[in-house]
Amino acid sequence: MSIHQRSIDNALNATATLVAPTADIFTRVMDCAREYISRRERHCHPAGGFDSAGRFSLKERHECCDGIRSPSRAYPFSEMLHGRSLIHVAHELGLEQHSSVVRRVANCLTKKGEEPALALLHSKAVKRKLLAVDLEL
Template identity: 45%
Template sequence: MSDLATAHKALSIAQAIANDIAAIPAPTKAAKPTKHQRAWFAVPADRQAAALKALADHERGEKPAGSYDNASRWYPDEEFECCALIRSPSRAWPFSKLKHCLSLAHKEALHNAEHDDVLALRRVLMEHAEAIDAGLPLVTQESKAWLEALPLRQAADESAGTDLPSRKPVRL
């Protein structure tokens, strides 16, 4: 499956989670929405979609479009306002822009998402993950499958006993 198809599937399942959250019955004595769920309810639908796209893109962790120069410095194809304060790549720090382009702040700028909306979504997803770990029936099976298939969780499981690669530059 291509990365684009995976992203679309992750986005559709994330939207299903948002629908699951919206389907929570009105607050009663026994079941009140948490403060994180209330914060997510307050976000308009168009901003929810942008937050879903930004978080899915960040979780995927793909290298953005860019190019290398003859000194192996990486430059992005397009820059946003968030990139203005990042140091220009040099021979000593050739990937300064790449590191920034992989950050959540850059993904938010790329998808025109607001930081507070993305954080609200992340908090709700963490609540769902904790509910799954505790065995609470707060999410559907589709939502549970999506949370278990997040690339971040897969990478953590696969690299549990391995050493991190060295970040020292290699000389040719």
């Protein structure tokens, strides 16, 4: 089902809080972007553990993990690498449908800082994208 641009803009301009993106989604997107950056820069690590052969396995697997190779002696960190990816972090936090917005916010956080990332998150284009994804579900 395709949603028309005009109907999304009308929903954004409406005063009803049931249709517009809530402040909760903005907080969740910022938290997801921060977690992704933290994992990417190795400040924190995905949940999981090592076996006796030094292979890392994720504690929880999601739909995004289906195509990832199983850890082996030759590739012991295949699941750890995937656990640091944006799509896995988005799945863990329940934002897989908003992964493109999370990526844009994470890139802005990395390059420009907190204030421009918040401004980007509250921009009309990002609100439109968040609402379009929610309306298509």
